[in-house]
Amino acid sequence: MRMSLMASTLWRSRFRTLYIPNALVLFSSSAATVTPPNKNDSLSNAPSPPPIRVALTESAGRGVFATRRIGAGDTIHTAKPIVSYPSLSAINTVCYFCLKKMRTVTGSQPQGVCFCCENCRESSKVFYDVEKKADWLSFDEYCRTQGLKFPLLVKRLACMVISGAAPAGILDILQPASLTREMILKTEEGFHLLRNALVKSNIGDEHTSFLTKQWYTDVLARIHINAFRIELAAGAYEDLLSLASASIEAEAAVGNAIYMLPSFYNHDYPNTHIVWIENADAKLKALSDIDEGEELRICYIDVSMSYDARQSLLSQGFGFKCNCLRCLSGD
Numbered sequence: 001m002r003m004s005l006m007a008s009t010l011w012r013s014r015f016r017t018l019y020i021p022n023a024l025v026l027f028s029s030s031a032a033t034v035t036p037p038n039k040n041d042s043l044s045n046a047p048s049p050p051p052i053r054v055a056l057t058e059s060a061g062r063g064v065f066a067t068r069r070i071g072a073g074d075t076i077h078t079a080k081p082i083v084s085y086p087s088l089s090a091i092n093t094v095c096y097f098c099l100k101k102m103r104t105v106t107g108s109q110p111q112g113v114c115f116c117c118e119n120c121r122e123s124s125k126v127f128y129d130v131e132k133k134a135d136w137l138s139f140d141e142y143c144r145t146q147g148l149k150f151p152l153l154v155k156r157l158a159c160m161v162i163s164g165a166a167p168a169g170i171l172d173i174l175q176p177a178s179l180t181r182e183m184i185l186k187t188e189e190g191f192h193l194l195r196n197a198l199v200k201s202n203i204g205d206e207h208t209s210f211l212t213k214q215w216y217t218d219v220l221a222r223i224h225i226n227a228f229r230i231e232l233a234a235g236a237y238e239d240l241l242s243l244a245s246a247s248i249e250a251e252a253a254v255g256n257a258i259y260m261l262p263s264f265y266n267h268d269y270p271n272t273h274i275v276w277i278e279n280a281d282a283k284l285k286a287l288s289d290i291d292e293g294e295e296l297r298i299c300y301i302d303v304s305m306s307y308d309a310r311q312s313l314l315s316q317g318f319g320f321k322c323n324c325l326r327c328l329s330g331d
């Protein structure tokens with residue numbers, strides 16, 4: 001593979017450390033690291049921070065860099081979603097909170113949303129109590145008929161904000177897509193349907209005052225760039241079978257989610273990948289040995305695509321001209 005011939009030192013950073021207060025809080029809270037705890041350390045039961053930091057890259061904005069050597073196959077860190085939502089086609093078959101697949105008895109068809117455990121039901125309670133007050137028929141139908149998944153994340157986030165589970169600006173730190181005037185116009189219908197559903201539910205103006213067209217568009221612009229499509233790793237033969245049939249129907253994803261730290265990973269030939277084992281909790285794993293100072297990169301698209309196909313998808317789908325070393329090398 002041509003990429004592997006590139007000296008890994010090329011990827012070592014000459015970076016400036018960036019202080020991101022909100023992100024740093026999240027870094028340490030969800031850390032699963034490759035550092036064994038020191039038995040003599042009185043804090044040895046506390047999770048160590050992950051061996052990474054967010055810093056400016058030379059040509060792709062902020063990026064994630066290793067603060068020490070990481071071995072191939074190591075889990076670098078884990079991340080819980082800030083906001084997630086099931087695929088509409090999976091709404092009755094995955095947990096409404098963590099997106100874990102529900103075991104269904106053959107012949108029985110679950111009705112309505114479901115939760116895999118009391119913990120998920122409890123964690124959802126605040127925003128689900130808000131959501132249940134509104135009539136989502138028109139909004140969900142709009143998403144379903146137009147094949148839209150991102151407005152569903154905005155709906156979940158709006159309910160979280162109303163319930164007090166999240167601040168209205170929770171995604172502000174993430175990079176937004178630059179939406180064209182035409183794209184902004186297309187978001188208007190979704191905004192009105194979302195706002196109408198919530199306003200008509202008598203939640204109270206004081207709770208919905210954040211829900212302006214500007215807020216809706218700003219959130220969508222960030223979701224557009226940073227959302228992850230979640231496909232669970234198959235754990236059992238029956239999962240493999242259902243994944244296979246789901247893929248045929250292009251419905252392999254159980255849902256979509258936004259994370260904080262994983263949103264800072266730039267695109268390149270990957271030395272890192274994200275896996276979801278049984279629910280929307282993400283595991284960032286090293287694909288190869290990574291040196292201290294090296295940038296951690298994931299592949300946003302199918303790694304086997306040609307140079308031209310990658311350039312056009314990254315530009316049209318993600319809105320950026322790829323400056324990764326693989327593309328710069330013409331591979």
Ligand SMILES: C[S@@+](CC[C@H](N)C(=O)[O-])C[C@H]1O[C@@H](n2cnc3c(N)ncnc32)[C@H](O)[C@@H]1O
Nearest residue numbers: 060061062175263264265266267320322323324
């Ligand atoms: C998910 S964000 C990654 C973090 C981002 N660099 C930041 O500062 O928040 C994706 C954005 O990062 C930039 N980016 C990621 N990979 C890139 C690449 N290979 N070449 C140029 N820009 C890239 C693009 O602006 C893209 O829209």
